[in-house]
Amino acid sequence: MKNLAIARRYAKALLLIGKEDGQTNTYREELGTFAKLIEREKSLEQVLNNPLYDAEGRKKVLTGVIDKMEMSQTMATFLHFLFDKGRIGFLGSISEFFQKFADELKGVARASLVSAAELSTETVDKIRSALSKRTGKDIILEVEQDPELIGGIVTRIGDLVLDGSVRTQLLNMRESLKRGERV
Missing domain, CATH: 1.10.520.20 (N-terminal domain of the delta subunit of the F1F0-ATP synthase)
Structure with missing residues (x-):
């Protein structure tokens, strides 16, 4: 430290x-x-x-x-x-x-975007724009693919993680079922 x-x-x-x-x-x-x-x-x-x-x-x-x-x-x-x-x-x-x-200093934020499948340029631009609105900064977006996500996307900006992946949703559902909650 x-x-x-x-x-x-x-x-x-x-x-x-x-x-x-x-x-x-x-x-x-x-x-x-x-x-x-x-x-x-x-x-x-x-x-x-x-x-x-x-x-x-x-x-x-x-x-x-x-x-x-x-x-x-x-x-x-x-x-x-x-x-x-x-x-x-x-x-x-x-x-x-x-x-x-x-x-x-420049008002720029770096973010990563991981998706299960390749995203179109238009989709990436829409995501960049939405992130820019949310943070109030220009976004430099690093795009990757990870087939293990099954579907959806995961975005990271600093400490903020926006996880909309099918994999995470399935894991959350499994944990809910284990605890006996209704899904």
Whole structure:
């Protein structure tokens, strides 16, 4: 839990810098790309986080990656700061919080939509519109298929879950029957 508080604090600090200089979207992209690289390349993650390697050597590797990726000066400074403070290992969580905060700043919410069958573009647009009305935010909708749902859809926006799947309805019905309730 403490790690999440630390990650949240660093993400908020970077967001404040982004708001000040108008570069929030640039930082979002750079931080997200760097975090994905670290997640994908486990050897790079090891080099940056493992104290058995020389600190100066690790910092040179970080600088080399930053230079190759042609990151902004602010992001380079931020990443070096994380490294110097021993917080580079929190980069994935910092990136997640930053993405969430940047979305809130823009009035955007991310949602997932899981359906049993493929949905038409028109249906997805109607669902996006309904979710947008309900939340008062623009919705970025990630659509997936899961045949185990049998039918219906499940939508998640943050902590809110709207479950209209046949599978869940059948499970609820079974539980009601077990308790002897009328269905």
